[in-house]
Amino acid sequence: MHPHQLTSTDRAPLGRIATSLVACALLALLSACDRPGAGPAGIAFPDDVAITQALKTDFDGNxxxxxxxxxxxxxxxxxxxLDYRIQRVIARQGAFEAQYDVSLHLSRAGAESLQQLYGNMIPKDAREKLPEQTLAAYETWLAGQAASGDKTDAAQAAALRRSLATLDECYKNAKAGDDVTLMQGLAALVSPARDGWYAEKLESSQLRLRCLPL
Incomplete structure (x- = not known):
């Protein structure tokens, strides 16, 4: 057997890899922030600071x-x-619907992030058998998983392949300090509460994933 050829015990279930990617992407659907100031008819819209703090508290504690x-x-x-770009805010009977996009401000090179992410996706035993612990080695292993899955679960294999291509395009050449668009067309309902503002996600037919696993 070729020294770099994987045995059946080295291969992680393709479904587990693809499902993990999709779950992370879906769980990353966050909430919104709003522009300050009064709108038509003297409506007092919540400001960015108040809403952002409410969102951070909810996101960190949930x-x-x-x-x-x-x-x-x-x-x-x-x-x-995470940074939010509000596209539209609508008053909704005592609450506010915020329509927005969300981006990620990177604190390190995107290639470093991909190496960590892909390394986490590979089972430890298989990862330790790789000739190098590098981004290129991890990409090759995951691409091999997608190729193997073409015969057993073509849909999940295609999803993994698309995710790898999307992440590569978004992050591989990104530098620390860059902003990467994660999602567009999100919506959240922002409501007043006794201790401030409360935000909850809304379904949006305009939602588009950009730089997240598909």
């Missing part, structure tokens, strides 16, 4: 967001942050 927080930390680095 156990359902654990996978999303891990993905953002991996892609953005330790000091990476």
């Amino acid at each position: 156990p359902d967001n654990a996978s999303a927080r891990e993905l953002i930390a991996t892609l953005g680095g330790a000091q990476g942050r």
Whole structure:
């Protein structure tokens, strides 16, 4: 057997890899922030500072967001942050619908983030058998998984291949300090609460994933 050829025990289930990617992407659907100031008829819209703080508290404290927080930390680095671009804000009977895009401000080179992300996607035993612990080696292994999956689960193999291509395009040449668009066309309902503002996600037919696993 070729020294670099993988045995069946080296291969992770393709479904687990693809499912993990999709789950992280879906969990990364966050909430919005708003522009300050009064609108028509004297409506007092919440300002960016108040809404951003409410969103941060919810995102950091909600156990359902654990996978999303891990993905953002991996892609953005330790000091990476999410930035919101509000496209439209609509008053909704005492609350506000915010339509927005979200981007990730990188605190390290995108290639470093990809190496960490891809390394985490490969089972430890298989990863330790690779000739090098590099981004190129990880990409080759994952591409091999997609090729193997063409015969067993073509749909998931195609999803993995598309995810790798998307992430490569978005992050491989990105530098620390760059902003990468994660999603466009999101929506959230921002409501007043006794202790400030509360934001909850809304379904949006305009949602588009850009630089996240598909």
